[in-house]
Amino acid sequence: MTIRRVPEDFRVIEVLAPRALARLGVRTPRSKWGVYQITKTKLTTPDVAQRLAKLVGCPAGKVGWAGLKDKYAVTTQVMSVPAVQTLPERVEGVGFSGELMGWSEDELCAASIAGNRFEIVVRDLSKHAAEAMASRLATLRDSDGEVWMVNYYGEQRFTSARHGKGFAGEKLIRGDFDGALRLLIGTPARKDSPTRHEFSRAAANLWGKWSELLAVFPKCPERRAIEALAAGKSVVEAFTSLPYLDQQMAVEAYQSHLWNRSAERLVRSIARAEQVLIAADAYGEIAFAPLESNWRNEMLPVPAHDVDMSRLMPEVQRAVDAALRDVGVTLEQLRIKEVRRPAFSTVGRPLCMRVADLELSAIERDDMTTGSRYKRAIKFRLGTGSYATVVLRAIGQ
Template sequence: MIEAPEFDRAIGMELYATSSPGCGGRLRMRSEDFVVEEIYEDQSYRGGRYLIVEVEKVDWEAHHLVRELSRQLRISQRRFSWAGTKDKKAVTRQRMSIANLDEEEISRITLPGVEVGVLGRSNRPVALGDLRGNRFSVRIGEIDLEEVEVASRLNDVTKEIRALGGLPNYFGVQRFGEVRPVTHLVGEALVRGDPERAALTYLALPFPGEPETTRMARSRLLEGRDFTRALQEYPLRLRYERAMISRLSEDGDWAHSFDVLATNLKRLFVHAYQSLLFNRILSERMRLGLPLDRAVEGDVVCFSKGGLPNPDKLQAVDETNLAAVNRLADRGRAFVTLPLFGHRSEFAEGVPGETERSVLGEEGVALSDFRVETNPDLGSPGNRRPALLRVDPAVELEEGSALLKFDLPAGSYATVVLREYMKTGEAGRS
């Protein structure tokens, strides 16, 4: 089993699942090299208060786009809903719903790299549960190998993925922040009961990938806690940070300064810390040689709903049902799960449970800490997530590049697939 590079290990992706050498190369040399399209069940929109649109965007992050759309349409951001956050440096197609908006109003939208098409109207908004998955078409460029060698390596990785039945269902770097991977650090500080450190990590921890003026402004806030000066120095594009700083300048309430953020954004912090721990548990399970595609005694499994894993339906595995569960697993109807720790979580039993307790114990936190007593709106009850990502990539070779096409269920990450083919750490940093 191959150890991953330092960048991956820092977010818990400690191992590669495949042992074949990678092809190297680079991602996202152009936006059109990374295309993502949402997958939905066939739906007909026959009327209702929600206007359903499909948005094709180039190099837009969803929250930023919604903010700009709300300004052009002169409506509240709260009237928008969508099913999932997509990569920023990419061409992405996703659905959104807008409450109480006439179709004619769409013509007012004039944003660069954005096209909006109307699909119809519905009685309910677009929600995460509507999304079945995402379809990816990703080009790896600048591969410095002979084409025969590239073909051999990519083919070997594909064979290994098929033999494994998929890949470890790691959370990719996007979960933690690509330019400033601090989201999980903020969540950790909240779980540990230190909202001041959490807020300052989000607002003021500088990172090399940012402009120097931004890094200097962050550093000065971190050292001096001068909110008035920070509002003068922070660039207008850092709207979320500026909103929090403004709130802090009024009342100095570290824990509730996060309340100025949208609900789905402020909950990302603890979710990212959960994701880090999930990745570590998954890596440890692999290191112990426990299977991802089949259960062992002590595991907790979920079952399929509509062909996809349904973590809301869980069952503990023991000697009495192990064989039956694995018959379902072999047919893609049962899935081993690992915890996203929360204040309502329960540990598995046996070796899987020992692994879960060990990772949490090494962190020095308790399940109850995920309640976040200083601001319960930031906490999480917990959940479970499949350990295995079922994926079957198709590869097309071109001179100096490779095009990978694959579908993933909602909530899984393309970079988790790409890192196995590249084995450079580049998939995480792109």
């Protein structure tokens, strides 16, 4: 199975929330933001924001967006820029283009979109795997034809652990800041960017030899951690020298992993065993099954020390307890004592996601693969915070 043989195999289109769409219109004296619809490929969202800022003549930090979109895909998203005197109707640069949709009083943020539409081509399938996509999907459809799936976090959430050596967040709760720092900047991964590949390999080879490492470490935000160590500062100070987003994502990645484990335990306990579908995941098995409709509105807490277990349903309590036992931690341990932030804090995440407008194409020969291999296309729409890769896992890909 291959996804993203070419960027055009993975298309994502943002769907504006009704309120944001209603407030988009012609320019008025109250318009503070111009809103562009941008289509990009082989660029990150921040990359495009910087290039758009140059084209319209505003600081990069003033470009707003609703969500980060994949680099290796064809993605369409909205971006807002300050309503300067004139804005071009069309913008274009290497890897992106866009059109001015209209004007708004509001800067774009996460609440500005209702979700995303996906169009994905899955290639290099055996005939059996291609047929299994439809059979697994049939298992998950309810009597009304709707498809609901467990709302697992996708592998994109675990970028800081993609090297397969563990979670920095787990090191942090045990007070092992050296181990956490090493996982974050000193452990190479196959899909690292060129800059990250350069500094993670150097750090892996010269860890502990801070002056030598500093001499070869490239100029990038992560360099500040090595500068702190070379100056004789503690590993805690070095960790807090990392970009704050990296620090927070180390915590959130581990919490997301624990949430997935809790959800997997819960599904196995409440679903009929013969209807449970297992999917392989780089971070452990995940389970899918058709669930009773009363579970569709259930919120499963993201594990943290401040979860009030007494407010949870008994089935949820048992699932969370079992998931934490599996990894050898307790809720009380989910805190970082040495720093005020980043911090473990709970939020509720919907247990289920609705996969709307789902269409699965007929099986076709894969024109990009030799031999008897096949492809299928799948289209669907998800709400914000849900992952298309989880849908693919559910149907066996």
